[in-house]
Amino acid sequence: MNSLDLARWQFAITTVYHFLFVPITIGMAFLVAGLHTAWYRTAKLKYLRATKFFGKLFLINFAIGVVTGIVQEFQFGMNWSSYSRFVGDIFGAPLAMEGLLAFFMESTFLGLWIFGWDRLPKKLHLASIWLAATGTLLSAYFILAANAWMQHPVGYIYNATKHRAELTDIKAVLTQNTALATFFHTIPSAAFTGAAFMAGISAWLIIKKKDAEMARGTLKLGLITMLVSIVVISFSGDITARIMTKQQPMKMAAAEALYNTQDSAPFSLLTIGTLDGSRSVFQIDLPSMLSFMSTGNFKGVVEGVNDLQAKYEKQYGAGDYTPNIPMAYWSFRLMIGFGFLGALFALLALWQMRKGGTPKGRWFAPAMIFLPFIPLLANSFGWIFTETARQPWAVFGLIKTSAGVSQVVSAGAVLFTMIAFTALYGILAFIEVGLILKVIKNGPTEELDYEDPALGGSDQQNLVMSY
Amino acid sequence: MTFQSTWFLLIAVLWIGYFILEGFDFGVGMLLPFVSRNEADRRAVLTTLGPVWDGNEVWLLVAGGATFAAFPEWYATLFSGFYLPLFLILVSLIVRGVAFEYRSKYGKAQWRQRWDIAIFVSSLLPALLWGVAFANIVRGVPLEKAASGSIEYTGGFLNLLNPYALLGGVVTLTVFITHGAVFLSLKTAGTIRDRAQGIAKLFGLIAAIAAVSFLLWTNLSLPEIKPVVLVLSIAVALFWVAGMAMNFIRREGWAFIFSALTILTFVTTLFTALYPRVMPSSLGAQFDLTITNASSTQYTLKVMTVVAVIMTPIVLIYQGWTYWVFRKRVSASQIAHPERGVLDQVSHTLQQ
Numbered sequence: 001m002n003s004l005d006l007a008r009w010q011f012a013i014t015t016v017y018h019f020l021f022v023p024i025t026i027g028m029a030f031l032v033a034g035l036h037t038a039w040y041r042t043a044k045l046k047y048l049r050a051t052k053f054f055g056k057l058f059l060i061n062f063a064i065g066v067v068t069g070i071v072q073e074f075q076f077g078m079n080w081s082s083y084s085r086f087v088g089d090i091f092g093a094p095l096a097m098e099g100l101l102a103f104f105m106e107s108t109f110l111g112l113w114i115f116g117w118d119r120l121p122k123k124l125h126l127a128s129i130w131l132a133a134t135g136t137l138l139s140a141y142f143i144l145a146a147n148a149w150m151q152h153p154v155g156y157i158y159n160a161t162k163h164r165a166e167l168t169d170i171k172a173v174l175t176q177n178t179a180l181a182t183f184f185h186t187i188p189s190a191a192f193t194g195a196a197f198m199a200g201i202s203a204w205l206i207i208k209k210k211d212a213e214m215a216r217g218t219l220k221l222g223l224i225t226m227l228v229s230i231v232v233i234s235f236s237g238d239i240t241a242r243i244m245t246k247q248q249p250m251k252m253a254a255a256e257a258l259y260n261t262q263d264s265a266p267f268s269l270l271t272i273g274t275l276d277g278s279r280s281v282f283q284i285d286l287p288s289m290l291s292f293m294s295t296g297n298f299k300g301v302v303e304g305v306n307d308l309q310a311k312y313e314k315q316y317g318a319g320d321y322t323p324n325i326p327m328a329y330w331s332f333r334l335m336i337g338f339g340f341l342g343a344l345f346a347l348l349a350l351w352q353m354r355k356g357g358t359p360k361g362r363w364f365a366p367a368m369i370f371l372p373f374i375p376l377l378a379n380s381f382g383w384i385f386t387e388t389a390r391q392p393w394a395v396f397g398l399i400k401t402s403a404g405v406s407q408v409v410s411a412g413a414v415l416f417t418m419i420a421f422t423a424l425y426g427i428l429a430f431i432e433v434g435l436i437l438k439v440i441k442n443g444p445t446e447e448l449d450y451e452d453p454a455l456g457g458s459d460q461q462n463l464v465m466s467y
Numbered sequence: 468m469t470f471q472s473t474w475f476l477l478i479a480v481l482w483i484g485y486f487i488l489e490g491f492d493f494g495v496g497m498l499l500p501f502v503s504r505n506e507a508d509r510r511a512v513l514t515t516l517g518p519v520w521d522g523n524e525v526w527l528l529v530a531g532g533a534t535f536a537a538f539p540e541w542y543a544t545l546f547s548g549f550y551l552p553l554f555l556i557l558v559s560l561i562v563r564g565v566a567f568e569y570r571s572k573y574g575k576a577q578w579r580q581r582w583d584i585a586i587f588v589s590s591l592l593p594a595l596l597w598g599v600a601f602a603n604i605v606r607g608v609p610l611e612k613a614a615s616g617s618i619e620y621t622g623g624f625l626n627l628l629n630p631y632a633l634l635g636g637v638v639t640l641t642v643f644i645t646h647g648a649v650f651l652s653l654k655t656a657g658t659i660r661d662r663a664q665g666i667a668k669l670f671g672l673i674a675a676i677a678a679v680s681f682l683l684w685t686n687l688s689l690p691e692i693k694p695v696v697l698v699l700s701i702a703v704a705l706f707w708v709a710g711m712a713m714n715f716i717r718r719e720g721w722a723f724i725f726s727a728l729t730i731l732t733f734v735t736t737l738f739t740a741l742y743p744r745v746m747p748s749s750l751g752a753q754f755d756l757t758i759t760n761a762s763s764t765q766y767t768l769k770v771m772t773v774v775a776v777i778m779t780p781i782v783l784i785y786q787g788w789t790y791w792v793f794r795k796r797v798s799a800s801q802i803a804h805p806e807r808g809v810l811d812q813v814s815h816t817l818q819q
Contacts, residue, residue, distance in 0.1 A: 063568035077546025088539020099529035107521035
């Protein structure tokens, strides 16, 4: 493999890994803030236990999200320096804003929340978790705006002398429909993920008969959040698909493996095709559904891969403008499939919880524990689809991925760092999962050292979550 | 002042913030095994960093992001050129962050010892490597115009390990150890405070020798003597002496202020020596990256200036407020059950 392929693999590994933790962080931040608020308002101890129990899980997850995020910001310069030179004038701005507006807020107020239990007035302490949560939201917004610009560059001119794209309209970059649609697709997905995490763990607590008083409430909170989120996700996903069809028709064509332009195009639920994905052998179709998804009209015309390839050759010169079609086809379906599977779980569990019931069924109840993995898979496939089906472009129509790689970094160096990051990430995943399982196994605890005069009163540090 | 100069200044400010703040984090991380005699000590030492280290590290992320936005050519050449040192720094920062968060979760001695070693190594490496990296930037590294027209680093890894750069690494390493010791003596009580003060005395001296030699070398190797750089270098030395004197008479607050001022002036010296270059080439001035040929457009710089002017004071206020909230000294006696990890607390599990 050359340094380009290795750098692509490294980006894929570090980014998919990072994004396992990010949506849990965003979703859980708001859920924990909600539980904390419930405790603040009602003074009911079950809410305090829930805040601390899920707060611990949230922090264990947050730590890895933060540290793997540093790599994200550095690797553009390290492995993709030609890309960085080309886009820096535009792409750097949202990244810098993310740091100034979001990272400081997130880290500072989370520190205040973790260590502030007996230091801050209760209202300020509550405000600090909300501010930290807001920080995660702002962070997501800026990075999604930067990504949206790669999908659909706006507000720029191309400077041929300097061979780079230059910003002309920051407002266009930050408020274009691609950015907004992605934001309203990704954020509810994060809520969905955090909620599935909470629901899965709560279900396990109920099965193990640990603090059912608390767990029933958090299970319901998780399940309802999941159902509300999936509605928003579907809605914004629908809008995203239409925007995508207009802006990146090749991506939509690849998602459906639609080779020839056609009207009333069907959406296939299942295709068994030849291995290279060029022809289908067996297919179950929803008639006209693809046309509806991409244009809002059942009779709408959807452009096919072959026609787009010919069109792009005319527009951008000779070359292969077709992404990996089987990957696009399957990742698109797996994203949607896992999303709805999670929602189905939530619906069924909530149905069983009517009139004081609990999730039951020989398979169903134990399966609830695996609920968190469902949105994690949906998220990963969603991003794999979004990023790989844009190929060969790094920024659509402007710079190809192959032109973005660092010229001075050897394949050996990229391979070395890739192996090292992968090994390190693997070890961290192992440790993190171990810690999370331990927290779950312990279950919610009465925090005896919270405001316990026997331990020395207010001079004692409340180290429930601290170091 | 042009927007380019403004951003050169702002990036210098971000690095100053980063080195003052994470500088003491690194120092404390390295001193953890040496100022502590028992588990309660170690917990107390870590608690001084707990609420603030993550916010301190954000200064680096913003410095990186700001360089990307304001001087993309600098960001691209530097990060791809200094590939392996940056990789080592990244790995350290990953391990370190996780180590802080996880080490006290369990009470098991072996678990904690391993994380303590991780904290030590992952604090030492970046403290050393940042000095090596900055000294190389100031000294100039082999930069050439590539076929693509961009200025690229052509030196390889070993080129970065020259004597001047290594001395720069020793300077940041010893300055951060001292700075961390001063911070600890300010933030702790009892025996930790005494030990930290003693370490600050010793390393203050070593750092002084290293820093003075480094600054002399820097001044002598500039193409022409810059009076401002010379004056700043002298200010670095004076602040350091003042800081060490304050440490000696145990005026800990003042000692910390002076060691922070030393770092501020030291970084300012380096950036002043660079200006208006951002990455000089050792192969000829025509290959220098400067604030002009490395910068973004005026429009981008203007947008970013507006954001920075509004946000930086706000950030300083709330980050400063955090330090105020946690201003109390931490003592080992405050740690109720030092040997108990949060996840060991199974005895109170609610059964229903």
